[in-house]
Amino acid sequence: MPPPDAFERCYCTGVLKPAVVAAIRVGKCTTVDALRRATGVCCGCQTCRPEIEALLVQERERAGRSDLGTHIIPRPE
Known part of the structure; x- marks a missing residue:
């Protein structure tokens, strides 16, 4: 698994890391x-x-939550 710091933006949609982190932390x-x-x-x-x-996974550990990232949907082929 790559380090979480490796993600800066989604190249297809241009979504930046701060938006993703906010969706995890604030948007749950x-x-x-x-x-x-x-x-x-x-x-x-x-x-x-x-x-x-x-x-x-990083945010789950930071928040002490066991439910973040546990229901990962398989990548489409």
């Missing part, structure tokens, strides 16, 4: 799918998906 997004619906991240080529998953 707990999955990649929820982040996709809330921010538009990870809607195209899915290249940023591993970094988004790592960011979810």
Whole structure:
């Protein structure tokens, strides 16, 4: 899994890291799918998906929550 700091922006949609972090912290997004619906991240080529998953894990650990990122939807083939 890449380091969460590797993610800066989604290249397909241009969504920046601060918007994703805010959606996790304030918007209570707990999955990649929820982040996709809330921010538009990870809607195209899915290249940023591993970094988004790592960011979810980092935020889960930061918040002491066990539910963030535990219901990850498989990447489409």
